[in-house]
Amino acid sequence: MRFPESDTLTAAFAMRAGLPRRLFGVAELERIQAVADLDEKLTISDFRQADPRVLAAIDVLITGWDCPWIGAAELAAMPRLRAVVHAAGTVRDHLGPDVWARGITVTTAADANAVPVAEYTLAAILLAGKGVPELARGYAADPGCAAADRPDIGNYRRTVGILGASRVGRRVIDLLGPFDFTVLLHDPYVAGDDPVRARATTVSLDELLRRSSVVSVHAPLLAETTGLLGDRQFDLMSPGSVLINTARGAIVDQDALVRAVRAKGVRAVLDVTVPEPLPAGHPLRGLPGVILTPHVAGSLGNELHRLGESAVSELELLAAGRPPRSPVRWESRATMA
Numbered sequence: 640m641r642f643p644e645s646d647t648l649t650a651a652f653a654m655r656a657g658l659p660r661r662l663f664g665v666a667e668l669e670r671i672q673a674v675a676d677l678d679e680k681l682t683i684s685d686f687r688q689a690d691p692r693v694l695a696a697i698d699v700l701i702t703g704w705d706c707p708w709i710g711a712a713e714l715a716a717m718p719r720l721r722a723v724v725h726a727a728g729t730v731r732d733h734l735g736p737d738v739w740a741r742g743i744t745v746t747t748a749a750d751a752n753a754v755p756v757a758e759y760t761l762a763a764i765l766l767a768g769k770g771v772p773e774l775a776r777g778y779a780a781d782p783g784c785a786a787a788d789r790p791d792i793g794n795y796r797r798t799v800g801i802l803g804a805s806r807v808g809r810r811v812i813d814l815l816g817p818f819d820f821t822v823l824l825h826d827p828y829v830a831g832d833d834p835v836r837a838r839a840t841t842v843s844l845d846e847l848l849r850r851s852s853v854v855s856v857h858a859p860l861l862a863e864t865t866g867l868l869g870d871r872q873f874d875l876m877s878p879g880s881v882l883i884n885t886a887r888g889a890i891v892d893q894d895a896l897v898r899a900v901r902a903k904g905v906r907a908v909l910d911v912t913v914p915e916p917l918p919a920g921h922p923l924r925g926l927p928g929v930i931l932t933p934h935v936a937g938s939l940g941n942e943l944h945r946l947g948e949s950a951v952s953e954l955e956l957l958a959a960g961r962p963p964r965s966p967v968r969w970e971s972r973a974t975m976a
């Protein structure tokens with residue numbers, strides 16, 4: 640949906656309290672106010688508590704993490720709403736089908752959020768390939784130990800398997816370009832003429848698991864990807880190979896992973912788990928060969944400004960009557976994060 644040039648837009652933030660000032664600096668707020676009326680002190684964190692007159696005037700919602708659910712009742716309170724500009728990745732947690740049914744334009748900052756996830760993944764691939772986690776642990780336990788001459792260590796001619804040609808997956812494939820890696824890709828939705836095929840060899844999931852010494856998960860969590868990596872799949876991975884998961888914890892059968900780590904020395908770098916955080920005493924905690932991080936691969940700290948910048952750019956495009964760069968279409972939701 641486009642905005643006629645004569646319109647004065649009214650925009651409002653809907654997200655976790657305090658988040659707008661971490662997403663938008665002075666310059667971004669000025670850019671928003673150049674194209675829309677915005678009360679920058681107002682953040683809607685509960686539509687039921689919001690002033691009905693304020694809701695009735697909103698043309699554009701700028702949403703972020705913890706935005707409350709927007710379904711039929713909320714839409715009825717916002718009859719002018721024509722666009723939801725999301726300053727984060729997935730919109731699954733706050734937008735219901737009624738939003739698309741009403742023809743409201745939805746945009747996402749998922750491309751901006753993919754940047755730090757891909758950076759984290761590249762770092763994990765390189766450090767795991769070099770054996771850094773194990774060498775650091777050994778050095779801490781025995782300061783006199785030298786790095787043993789282990790032929791299994793190093794990043795020369797390693798095969799890296801990417802599961803999912805998602806925004807993050809594609810960016811990881813690009814980042815791997817300058818290194819001495821063979822890159823494999825598994826994704827049932829990659830078209831025959833997709834340019835990603837020039838940068839990674841597409842294979843079946845089984846072949847990817849058999850051939851890769853690093854497997855990095857970048858698929859969305861869908862019914863078909865829930866528990867995708869279980870005992871049978873870990874059996875295909877070679878001893879000492881590394882599983883990196885920055886996607887969603889439920890894609891991996893964690894009990895099967897624990898068995899694979901114990902039985903054949905599969906290693907893992909997990910930014911996501913089920914549940915989050917993992918309770919104290921969970922078998923994955925403290926398991927040698929497993930590194931856990933608390934869901935930090937996505938935007939954090941100063942990276943939030945990249946999300947804010949992305950959302951402001953989308954708002955400017957919409958206000959100028961131009962199509963957004965990253966629309967979220969209802970029909971693509973079946974395969975998207």
Ligand SMILES: NC(=O)c1ccc[n+]([C@@H]2O[C@H](COP(=O)([O-])OP(=O)(O)OC[C@H]3O[C@@H](n4cnc5c(N)ncnc54)[C@H](O)[C@@H]3O)[C@@H](O)[C@H]2O)c1
Binds near residue numbers: 805825860863938974
């Ligand atoms: N750890 C974090 O902080 C963090 C941050 C951002 C995203 N994520 C996660 O990273 C993953 C990728 O996010 P995104 O925004 O790049 O996703 P995306 O929406 O761009 O991914 C969609 C693509 O995934 C691929 N896909 C769909 N089903 C697949 C399947 N069965 N097997 C393989 N590939 C399949 C298809 O190519 C589809 O086009 C998601 O799981 C997301 O939740 C995590």
